[in-house]
Amino acid sequence: MKDLHLLSARRAAAAVASKEILSVELVEACLDRIDLRESSVNAWACIDRETVLREAIARDREPIRGPLHGVPIGVKDVFDTQDLPTEYGSSIYRSHQPQRDAASVAMLRRAGGIILGKTVTTEFALYRPGPTKNPHNLLHTPGGSSSGSAAAVADFHVPIALGTQTSGSIIRPAAFCGVVGYKPSFNTFIPDGLKPLAASLDTVGMIARSVDDLSFLSSVLQGNQEAIALSVPSKPRIGLCRTPYWNSAQSDGQDALLGTAERLANSGFAIEELALPDWFESLSEVHSQIMAYEIARNLIYESEGSRQDMLHERTHQLIEDGWDMSHETYLAARSAVRRAQSEFTAACQGLDAIMVPAAPGEAPLLSSTGDPVFNRVWTLLGVPAVTLPVTLSSKGLPLGVQFVGPIDSDRTLLSLCRHIEEALGSIKR
Amino acid sequence: MKDLHLLSARRAAAAVASKEILSVELVEACLDRIDLRESSVNAWACIDRETVLREAIARDREPIRGPLHGVPIGVKDVFDTQDLPTEYGSSIYRSHQPQRDAASVAMLRRAGGIILGKTVTTEFALYRPGPTKNPHNLLHTPGGSSSGSAAAVADFHVPIALGTQTSGSIIRPAAFCGVVGYKPSFNTFIPDGLKPLAASLDTVGMIARSVDDLSFLSSVLQGNQEAIALSVPSKPRIGLCRTPYWNSAQSDGQDALLGTAERLANSGFAIEELALPDWFESLSEVHSQIMAYEIARNLIYESEGSRQDMLHERTHQLIEDGWDMSHETYLAARSAVRRAQSEFTAACQGLDAIMVPAAPGEAPLLSSTGDPVFNRVWTLLGVPAVTLPVTLSSKGLPLGVQFVGPIDSDRTLLSLCRHIEEALGSIKR
Numbered sequence: 080m081k082d083l084h085l086l087s088a089r090r091a092a093a094a095v096a097s098k099e100i101l102s103v104e105l106v107e108a109c110l111d112r113i114d115l116r117e118s119s120v121n122a123w124a125c126i127d128r129e130t131v132l133r134e135a136i137a138r139d140r141e142p143i144r145g146p147l148h149g150v151p152i153g154v155k156d157v158f159d160t161q162d163l164p165t166e167y168g169s170s171i172y173r174s175h176q177p178q179r180d181a182a183s184v185a186m187l188r189r190a191g192g193i194i195l196g197k198t199v200t201t202e203f204a205l206y207r208p209g210p211t212k213n214p215h216n217l218l219h220t221p222g223g224s225s226s227g228s229a230a231a232v233a234d235f236h237v238p239i240a241l242g243t244q245t246s247g248s249i250i251r252p253a254a255f256c257g258v259v260g261y262k263p264s265f266n267t268f269i270p271d272g273l274k275p276l277a278a279s280l281d282t283v284g285m286i287a288r289s290v291d292d293l294s295f296l297s298s299v300l301q302g303n304q305e306a307i308a309l310s311v312p313s314k315p316r317i318g319l320c321r322t323p324y325w326n327s328a329q330s331d332g333q334d335a336l337l338g339t340a341e342r343l344a345n346s347g348f349a350i351e352e353l354a355l356p357d358w359f360e361s362l363s364e365v366h367s368q369i370m371a372y373e374i375a376r377n378l379i380y381e382s383e384g385s386r387q388d389m390l391h392e393r394t395h396q397l398i399e400d401g402w403d404m405s406h407e408t409y410l411a412a413r414s415a416v417r418r419a420q421s422e423f424t425a426a427c428q429g430l431d432a433i434m435v436p437a438a439p440g441e442a443p444l445l446s447s448t449g450d451p452v453f454n455r456v457w458t459l460l461g462v463p464a465v466t467l468p469v470t471l472s473s474k475g476l477p478l479g480v481q482f483v484g485p486i487d488s489d490r491t492l493l494s495l496c497r498h499i500e501e502a503l504g505s506i507k508r
Numbered sequence: 509m510k511d512l513h514l515l516s517a518r519r520a521a522a523a524v525a526s527k528e529i530l531s532v533e534l535v536e537a538c539l540d541r542i543d544l545r546e547s548s549v550n551a552w553a554c555i556d557r558e559t560v561l562r563e564a565i566a567r568d569r570e571p572i573r574g575p576l577h578g579v580p581i582g583v584k585d586v587f588d589t590q591d592l593p594t595e596y597g598s599s600i601y602r603s604h605q606p607q608r609d610a611a612s613v614a615m616l617r618r619a620g621g622i623i624l625g626k627t628v629t630t631e632f633a634l635y636r637p638g639p640t641k642n643p644h645n646l647l648h649t650p651g652g653s654s655s656g657s658a659a660a661v662a663d664f665h666v667p668i669a670l671g672t673q674t675s676g677s678i679i680r681p682a683a684f685c686g687v688v689g690y691k692p693s694f695n696t697f698i699p700d701g702l703k704p705l706a707a708s709l710d711t712v713g714m715i716a717r718s719v720d721d722l723s724f725l726s727s728v729l730q731g732n733q734e735a736i737a738l739s740v741p742s743k744p745r746i747g748l749c750r751t752p753y754w755n756s757a758q759s760d761g762q763d764a765l766l767g768t769a770e771r772l773a774n775s776g777f778a779i780e781e782l783a784l785p786d787w788f789e790s791l792s793e794v795h796s797q798i799m800a801y802e803i804a805r806n807l808i809y810e811s812e813g814s815r816q817d818m819l820h821e822r823t824h825q826l827i828e829d830g831w832d833m834s835h836e837t838y839l840a841a842r843s844a845v846r847r848a849q850s851e852f853t854a855a856c857q858g859l860d861a862i863m864v865p866a867a868p869g870e871a872p873l874l875s876s877t878g879d880p881v882f883n884r885v886w887t888l889l890g891v892p893a894v895t896l897p898v899t900l901s902s903k904g905l906p907l908g909v910q911f912v913g914p915i916d917s918d919r920t921l922l923s924l925c926r927h928i929e930e931a932l933g934s935i936k937r
Contacts (some may be wrong), residue, residue, distance in 0.1 A: 133758045179809045180670040180809060182806055182808055229662065266707055269805040270704070275698075278698065278699055302804070302805055377700045379614040380609060383618075401733065405732065421850075
């Protein structure tokens with residue numbers, strides 16, 4: 080077998096388990112790919128090659144630990160790792176070494192997975208971009224904050240990577256990099272050992288190159304021995320939703336959504352227009368309020384003494400906004416979320432999912448990581464979202480479409496998205 | 509002024525601010541009380557007297573930092589502290605020294621508060637009792653898991669202490685120790701820096717000797733400069749709710765609730781019987797499922813290698829239960845919570861709060877920390893709960909009554925409870 084770095088996680092795990100390949104061969108193929116590309120893409124905050132190769136050799140010599148045995152994974156540098164520095168994208172935490180693994184990282188290791196390294200995050204998963212470039216065009220952003228995870232998976236450094244989303248930090252970079260991103264229902268995967276940003280919003284998720292790998296990694300992160308069986312809904316019904324932010328989408332983003340709806344309708348999906356309540360437009364502001372209020376309190380240590388001088392200007396501003404906000408405003412925002420959750424559930428009655436833009440359009444140039452306007456509401460409501468790459472812009476940059484389901488409908492959504500992925504065929508790079 | 513250890517936090521803060529007393533005098537009075545009583549009560553996991561006295565002297569020499577300036581506080585030993593070991597009640601973490609303060613601890617310090625020490629918790633806030641005794645009768649439990657916080661406040665070691673509740677870990681010990689406990693609406697105070705047990709349930713709260721001190725400390729923990737104004741509802745309406753677990757209450761617990769309802773009715777409160785939907789009885793099991801599922805994953809590090817030998821037998825069992833549970837069962841439990849939240853909101857229409865037992869009865873003997881049967885549902889629903897001491901059992905042990913409000917009605921609930929506290933008068937010890 081050659082080009083092992085191109086394998087999916089599930090295929091790679093099967094090949095290692097059957098001794099068709101060695102874990103160390105797989106890991107070396109990924110490291111070779113990184114050697115070739117990393118100086119351009121800058122997806123990695125930290126890789127310890129010696130440890131990684133030693134672990135792969137150990138996996139090859141021992142019985143199968145679990146479903147991920149011998150497979151390398153990228154981990155966003157906001158998850159604590161006991162053997163690798165964890166810097167949260169901030170110079171405040173330069174060379175910071177946690178004492179133990181985050182729960183999700185421990186679950187990956189227990190399943191036999193090999194943490195290949197830590198992927199670049201923006202500062203505290205917020206605004207200050209890291210050095211990562213979009214592998215499709217190095218002048219463009221990979222998106223953020225899970226910048227390194229998206230770029231590493233898209234550029235075939237690893238088959239899968241962990242990410243987190245508080246606004247749009249998984250879906251947006253996955254869409255910009257032309258890969259598959261999954262932000263689960265709130266609290267589907269355990270947030271222990273994650274640097275908290277806003278506890279009401281922070282969601283552990285993942286980036287892969289296929290929906291099948293999302294369900295593969297989901298079963299590992301749930302820690303259940305049984306694999307998750309995905310069944311295709313017999314007559315999938317999807318709501319085509321322009322969202323209250325349609326005017327924020329560029330024409331390529333709008334065309335990607337509408338064109339995909341048409342292709343799906345032609346493939347036998349029932350597509351119907353869905354309008355969310357008008358007042359949902361205010362949810363973007365509600366999200367910002369909850370985020371600012373909670374971030375100010377979570378980053379209290381980082382904003383004291385000389386540490387505050389190491390924070391990005393926009394992070395400072397966000398913290399100030401959070402302290403300026405009254406508790407009444409915060410409570411009103413929480414109340415709006417409960418109302419919106421109930422109305423969203425009602426709006427989705429009879430639908431398997433809705434489809435919305437994943438981002439306003441193609442990845443912008445490097446100075447920003449793009450706008451989470453099409454992501455905030457779903458994070459706020461705690462509902463599951465998957466982005467699939469659907470086409471390329473005129474510049475050759477990927478465009479994604481986001482599928483969103485009711486709360487805790489994650490398995491149905493993943494089944495549906497696998498069906499959609501097949502219907503759409505693979506996107507030419 | 510003498511007997512400074514008897515002061516409320518608000519009164520103590522005012523006295524320090526006006527230079528009526530020195531912070532160091534206040535702290536010395538608390539330490540003297542601890543010297544007198546700690547060998548019997550064992551409320552403290554760790555106290556660093558030198559640091560505490562040095563901090564008090566520093567507070568006395570500098571401008572007022574905030575509303576808690578110079579006031580000592582107890583902190584349950586599940587919150588990380590950068591200057592004190594944090595052992596989570598487990599020998600796995602003997603002498604464990606976190607690198608920074610939990611957000612709540614940082615907020616207390618920013619407000620000028622002095623962390624007097626860490627209070628005893630059961631192992632990981634679960635089953636294995638610590639050495640703490642009930643100050644009302646040293647043969648009886650103080651309750652758990654916030655055992656040391658409740659005993660320390662009840663025994664006048666500190667005016668206020670932080671606790672956490674995942675099942676009944678604030679309300680139950682507060683009731684057993686004859687003090688006031690407050691479990692806020694879910695995510696009211698920031699959980700950063702707390703050892704996670706079950707992220708869907710873990711709630712930061714507090715124990716004090718008066719409702720007024722609960723609102724005082726709440727404003728500090730919210731980090732808002734303005735004090736929280738409490739207004740008394742003009743015609744308080746309270747639902748008297750036996751709950752589906754009434755048969756689990758002992759006769760002294762039942763009498764405490766019914767007798768208090770009668771006293772409140774005689775004081776002009778509108779008391780009406782309220783029955784929750786029958787199916788709410790199953791919520792105790794739903795709570796146990798969510799807790800087991802999440803705890804198994806959060807304690808993955810602690811249950812690996814030789815560390816697992818240091819876990820209590822019941823903790824082991826809980827972790828096994830959590831791994832044995834299917835993801836479907838977990839999702840069904842989450843779905844039941846959403847339904848129950850909606851039905852509880854409907855049931856509370858027109859009421860300011862409901863009143864329920866705080867515990868089955870008086871504190872049992874030391875071998876257990878008591879039964880959280882009357883606490884689980886409110887933690888599960890994320891609604892605010894306050895326990896007030898209302899009477900003494902025939903053995904002279906305190907009995908509490910718990911007041912529960914709709915989600916995010918915390919300020920109304922605190923106002924109401926202050927009114928109730930006045931109506932009931934102080935309990936003879």
